[in-house]
Amino acid sequence: SDGRKGHDKLFASEVILSEDRKSVFLKIPDMKPAMQMEIKYNLMAEDGTWLSQFIHHTIHVLGDPITLSTLGFNGDELTSVPNSPSNVVLGRSEKEFRDRGLEPGLSLTVNSLKSGEKIVDVRRSRLASLHIPKVETPSPFMESGAFNLVWEGFLHSDFTREVTIEADYRGFLDVTINGLEILSGGTYKNAGYRKLASIKSEPIKLVSGLNPIKITLASPEEITYMGDPIDPSDVGLRLFWESSVFSREPIPPNVLWFSPISAGIDRFSKIHEGRELFASHNCISCHLPSEQLLSRKIMPELLWKAPSLDGIGNRVKPEWLSKWVENPALIRPDATMPAVIHGDLPAGTTNHISAYLLSLSDSSGTMNRMIRGDPVRGSLIFKALGCIGCHSNPGEKTNDQFQRVSLDYAHAKWKPEALKDFILNPVRYHLSSRMPNFKLDEDQAKDLTAYIISENRVSLDYKSSFLGGDVDLGKELLVSSGCLSCHSMNVEFSNNYKAPSLQDLEKGDWSKGCLSVSEEAFGQAPRFNFTNKERKSLQAFGKVDVNNLYRKVSSLAAERQLTSLRCIACHTIDNIEDTWSKVMAESEELISNDELGRALGLEQIWDYQGRPDLTWLGGKLNIEWMHDFIAGRIPDKPRGGLIAKMPAFSVHARSVSRGLAMMHGIDPESAIKTTLIDPEGIQIGEELIKTAGGFACVTCHGIGNQPATGGVLIESINFSKVTNRLRNEYYHRFMMNPQRIIEDTMMPRYTNDSGKTFLTNYYGGNAQKQFDAIWKYIQSINPS
Incomplete structure (x- = not known):
């Protein structure tokens, strides 16, 4: 096997050739009974021909070595299997x-x-x-x-x-x-x-x-x-x-x-991490760059701003806001927002700023109305959408081993109607929000809201609960404390907070101010909840030319966003299992796929519920289609019978799609090669997909408005959604050997190792030409 989780990789240490020279015995140390086993071999025959093949079998009982002679083997002739020097030093398996x-x-x-x-x-x-x-x-x-x-x-x-x-x-x-x-x-x-x-x-x-x-x-x-x-x-x-x-x-x-x-690699890893921390914590909003730098291509993260404060009084509850203004890390330890309240500010500053922000409201209490949703159905939607990949269940009150974002305080933060509105449109007040848009309907959003804010949730520590404050003084403190460096407001007054420019910062002492470890050295700088490791990475970044923030490397930007947007919460990549699957594997809840599908209004779902793997994504999808799909601009998902639903990351789509392509060595500006119309090829392709005399593709794949003949359970992607989506090169790779790309795919392999198929009446069985004819036929289909 390949040594992945659930796939132990074993090696033969000794081998015997039978006396009749027709059988081989392998000695495998620590061999145990196995329900499913695969042996791959690459042997050279006496005439020099290489034989490469595999055997699938089950081992119920281990035999006694004494019985080898009865099987035609001489146990005294065991020959050690040699190891190359590199294997001796570095091993033979991933572990x-x-x-x-x-x-x-x-x-x-x-x-x-x-x-x-x-x-x-x-x-x-x-x-x-x-x-x-x-x-x-x-x-x-x-x-x-x-x-x-x-x-x-x-x-x-x-x-x-x-x-x-x-x-x-x-x-x-x-x-x-x-x-x-x-x-x-x-x-x-x-x-x-x-x-x-x-x-x-x-x-x-x-x-x-x-x-x-x-x-x-x-x-x-x-x-x-x-x-x-x-x-x-x-x-x-x-x-x-x-x-x-x-x-x-x-x-x-x-x-x-x-x-x-x-x-x-360690030295540069620290600099890269410090650079990312500087960008993701919005440091550039206080430490402003020169006008010359502003004209350059920049890290995408530098364009990501904090949520707008317009109408915030409509959205959040007073006690939560007061606690958040006091110190965000007390509620969410991984918060990127710092504490801006310090000892040099007037007493009651937290309450005064909170009072002003809460005055930014025009909802007359409508946002605080209870949501008439079904929390039970909301719980199913929470699991069906894969929310559990990024968030622990609300109210679990435990340290999450998967490092997901806790929702324990969501009920204390959000007014119910506002939370529902946020779920429906996460970027309305926060354009660069990492929370994606699942494009739910009103009832689904209400059900999900009802589940998140239902009973038995964690209570806030209200030692410094909101007691009211001076709105006018709060307004003055807001513009002087640095809040408006990061947060926008549709108001006429301007931000009065001053901090060293980016150029001055480059020459400064990176052990003081925001990166201080002692309260005395902070001065009036904001207090971030940096770990010692993060602080050292930022200091390493400060020792290089900080103008590198204004040099964009698209492939690196995409790689960072795969992490920051938590793409691995739902998708595997490079044999790394997604968080969603890990959570479900450890869950004691027994919920059928049919229940999850019905919660999203899906009457019929596919048997195969595998979500796309990201390993080859940049070389798999056409860039413009990938962009539109990530941005949420494609109304019909290609996998219509899949419960999971790809949400929209509208702000990040361009950077991710182009950067992933470049990571795979593909020029995003290169034009998609158009296939010339070939009537004969189209006709042969149409014959090849039929059940009679073809590969029976129509059993699982619909063609436009014509559904798959095998029914919904075994259905897969409609042929009308293939050629505008896939790169031609990837299509041919997949057709040659689907399991080499997606191990658990239901798609059968039609080729042998020599590149031939069993349909010899078309192009002499040449798989490349046959699959090209199918591509030409698919291209000729009008999209459904």
């Missing part, structure tokens, strides 16, 4: 790799050629791919100019086998595996620097285990050797491999490993 300090991915070192090959960044790269547009640099820690990128680590192969390596690239490329150069090339001026080049290696031998790999990609120099200037161009790489048992594919992230210690 052993991790025990020895390895982590998934490759180290990526960025060298600035403008500064004499100075190392400006070292970070983890989950893929052997990247696209850097000419308007960006490969790292925020370099300004501009020529550079080279060096990926290093190990390529893991489960067997000793021959593979070919292929690259699509822009720039100057060199690839070595096991110390041997296998690829070398460059996109020279006479070939047009902007053009994508391809290069393919001769077959090379990978040993079973870890194979050292080094990839170097350099940008063109700024001038040629003749002194001619070179216009800036994009630089990029996509690295593929192919063997006799799998077709051409990007090298999967689960076979890449590296040593963070050897790469020296």
